[in-house]
Amino acid sequence: MALEIRTITADEVIAYRRAVRFGFATRDTTDDAEWAAATVDPVDRAHAAFEHGRIVATLHSFPTELTMPGGNAVSAGALTAVTCQPTHRRQGVLTRMIGADLLASKERGEPVDILIAAEYPIYGRFGYGPAVHATAWELDLTATRFVEPGTGSVEFVDDETFRKEAPSIFERVRTTRPGMIARSDFDWDVKADLRRRPEDKPWLGFRVLCRDSDGTAQGWVNYRIEEKWDGMRPQSKVAVDELCGATPAAEARLWRYLADLDLVASVSAGDRPTDEILPLLLHDARAARCVQLHDFVWTRPLDITRLLGARRYEVTGRLVFEVVDEQGLANRGYVLDASPDGASCSATDESADLTWSVRALGAVALGGRRVSQLHAAG
Structure with missing residues (x-):
């Protein structure tokens, strides 16, 4: 039977919370409808994969604000509660769910998606880069x-x-x-x-x-x-x-x-x-x-013009770059005019000075990593 992937309804919040805790290897769960509903607010951003009516994978996102270098804040989608039961791993379930959530975030106008990764190797292939360390x-x-x-x-x-x-x-x-x-x-x-x-x-x-x-x-x-x-x-x-x-x-x-x-x-x-x-x-x-x-906060750029245009930079300069995005959400060329007082970023067809992955861009977007570091690491 094919899996059904959809957002949950209000009467499914208890089953959803049980599935999340089970996914993190926890069986000790006390049902509380009020608490369960509060942890999946907004409920229309709580995704689940169902098999025979049973939840086997979960993913939730919530809206927040992310502070950029210079003090400005941008809206962000924050990914959490990402689980898949061991019986359904390596079947492309989370790939479908994360891909759908990223597209929904972009359509909502959120310029960036963020998360804290339970396991380091998972999220790079979806365009997330480790941007903040602790x-x-x-x-x-x-x-x-x-x-x-x-x-x-x-x-x-x-x-x-x-x-x-x-x-x-x-x-x-x-x-x-x-x-x-x-x-x-x-x-x-x-x-x-x-x-x-x-x-x-x-x-x-x-x-x-x-x-x-x-x-x-x-x-x-x-x-x-x-x-x-x-x-x-x-x-x-x-x-x-x-x-x-x-x-x-x-x-x-x-x-x-x-x-x-x-x-x-x-x-x-x-x-x-x-x-x-x-x-x-x-x-x-x-x-x-x-x-x-x-690593702490990972970022996934979605609207690069808004994301990079919202921050300030240490020096004044102009950079034309091309982004390679395997999910196809931010593929194209961009021009960044940056300064300590602010910046503007827009799409361009100019020849690029730099070509990099959307994951690499995510890793440097908040200033915690330098481009030269990523270049030195290959």
Whole structure:
């Protein structure tokens, strides 16, 4: 029987969520219609492959905003919940689903599609390139002394206060960092633990807010403590879930707060930017160790004129290039007139100075990779 691939209906959200979790090798699923519906909003962007009425593959996308170099934002389609059951792999199911979703994104006028890849090798063939990378850090508190301690007062806050204060701080950061995306009200409710997956227990960490001298909230840190003792000596570890500072002073102050905690020997933090300032705050920068560098946000250009025209560039210049797109969504020549003040990009029939794949373009679109790096790698 041929597979039926279509968007799901509102009465299929529970079955869809079960299929998503099964696809990620999770059998422990508690049915909750309200939660299931919230996770596939908008429902008309939740795709599924059905066999004999049973969902065997899933794919969902949602609208968001992506910050470009220079601070402008463009609309984007964000791909998530991409699964295919082991019994149906290598049958072209996801190829059909991803291809249809990319075409739908282009028709909606979204200039770029984005995702976080569960497995690196999958998405390059669909034109996605790794554009944003992230780091993970460990801080040895036995060797930590700050040369830049930051400023501001710190206070514990409850979930409701965090939910009230954090979004405005985040927005000030998001508009300055290429590759960051907007967060919905649902995202913030989940971050604040005001809504949680039906399988999850309450979050039992700590929330600390940093305020400046005027009383304005400028940053926060959410963290948990993993208790450990060794020979009557405290060796506990702080696990940072998220640290965000809208000013350098607030960010430094929050790091110093963590370093000053009693009974703690180390701090770990993941999903940090590649230009993390932590080691620069320390008298001995080696106390902060980068333990991981990994790909994070992948981008797939769809409307190249709008995407490249929305960002700013370090230098002034003109480039004529041709894009090779195996999906046929962006195949043609383009001319980019770029400057630190802005840019314009348009289609052209001029002879190209550069020919590259849409995946390569996606990898450099946000400034995290240079064209020269890709060229050197072949």
